[in-house]
Amino acid sequence: MAKFITILRVAVVLCILAIIAMTAYMWKTAPEPSRIRTYSAKVLDLSPMARLCTLDIYEDVPVKGRVGKKHLVARMTLNGSITFDLDNVIPEERGDTLRVTLPPERVEIYESTEPESYIVIDTWNDALFGSSTLTTSQENAIKAKVKENFCKKLYARGDIARARAEAVRNLTAMLAGLTGKIVIVTDPTPCGTENFIFARPSEK
Amino acid sequence: MLATLLLLALVSCNGHDEERNYYAEVRSVDKLVLAQMAVTKMATIDDLKLEEADGVRQAAMAVVDALKIGNRRAAYSYSTYLRAYIDLSALTPEDVSVDERKRTITLTLPAVQTEYLGRDIAMREEHYRVTGLRSAIDAGERAAIKEKMNTALRREVEEKPFFRDRLVAEARAKASAYFGAILGGDGYTVNVEFKD
Numbered sequence: 001m002a003k004f005i006t007i008l009r010v011a012v013v014l015c016i017l018a019i020i021a022m023t024a025y026m027w028k029t030a031p032e033p034s035r036i037r038t039y040s041a042k043v044l045d046l047s048p049m050a051r052l053c054t055l056d057i058y059e060d061v062p063v064k065g066r067v068g069k070k071h072l073v074a075r076m077t078l079n080g081s082i083t084f085d086l087d088n089v090i091p092e093e094r095g096d097t098l099r100v101t102l103p104p105e106r107v108e109i110y111e112s113t114e115p116e117s118y119i120v121i122d123t124w125n126d127a128l129f130g131s132s133t134l135t136t137s138q139e140n141a142i143k144a145k146v147k148e149n150f151c152k153k154l155y156a157r158g159d160i161a162r163a164r165a166e167a168v169r170n171l172t173a174m175l176a177g178l179t180g181k182i183v184i185v186t187d188p189t190p191c192g193t194e195n196f197i198f199a200r201p202s203e204k
Numbered sequence: 205m206l207a208t209l210l211l212l213a214l215v216s217c218n219g220h221d222e223e224r225n226y227y228a229e230v231r232s233v234d235k236l237v238l239a240q241m242a243v244t245k246m247a248t249i250d251d252l253k254l255e256e257a258d259g260v261r262q263a264a265m266a267v268v269d270a271l272k273i274g275n276r277r278a279a280y281s282y283s284t285y286l287r288a289y290i291d292l293s294a295l296t297p298e299d300v301s302v303d304e305r306k307r308t309i310t311l312t313l314p315a316v317q318t319e320y321l322g323r324d325i326a327m328r329e330e331h332y333r334v335t336g337l338r339s340a341i342d343a344g345e346r347a348a349i350k351e352k353m354n355t356a357l358r359r360e361v362e363e364k365p366f367f368r369d370r371l372v373a374e375a376r377a378k379a380s381a382y383f384g385a386i387l388g389g390d391g392y393t394v395n396v397e398f399k400d
Contacts, residue, residue: 055232056230143325162230
């Protein structure tokens, strides 16, 4: 009888272990739970254009900002591009010479699509019992400020001037190579136009 | 001994590691951008339903969600931008040939390439309803949603050639029109071809 009880105990323990192992296996192989559901991507806009791009920027920037007593610290990777709209450039032809005026630069700044391009490091509230949760509009306001400051930095450190100088060289080479004429590209604002064109009106 | 430990602690906390994590690259390029596409993606955050749960983990999460008081639903969207361009540095004088007899110019352009320009920095909140005892959706959770949307979008663009095909077709049409206008001034017929 005692032997039978021992066998029964061992069998019960083995059964319990088997159930635990099976549950662990099912847990491990089951799809990861997520409350997020993504939907199919839709083409919102497709625009033809002729824009000369002379500078590509890829930069990690710290995001530090506050709205009232709420603070946000994050890291963002930005993708930027300096382009020149050639559709509005009208070459002035005099004999064998083409004269072109370089248009204002377009400063396009976006968040990178590389993985982990926006990481929130910390959020807090200075008030003792205040909520640290930022609303979407509050977070967007902080990010818009970061974008604006980054754009100013591009002007201050001479990236825009460099992009415009390259544009003069590249446009001269392109037009001269295609037309076989003498091309003179003039730049009325070598350090950049103050009222530059920002990426998208919706993001201003 | 204590002084050495303090010195080591100070050296390890000087913040250099944090600085090293920030990468910057400013690269000169010579591209002619011919078309740009804005692709929008939407995602929702909602409690899991038991009847929709797939597997043990989702079922467990659905049961926990069902016990919580209140609702927690939101919808977010943002746009990602792709562009098509040709690399002008690959254009050589041999790529332009003129037939004076037929009054025809043939221009062979480099292959049209596509790339991601980036995505909106801001997220659009299409809907937000958090009631009862449920926690608000915070910046960290929104960043996770955006990351998931980005991964799904990149996979979708890779799997469906439709996106890039439309962009490249638009870019080729624009290239023909643009270079036709530049070169066709003196009564020449311009043929624009691509190297691919």
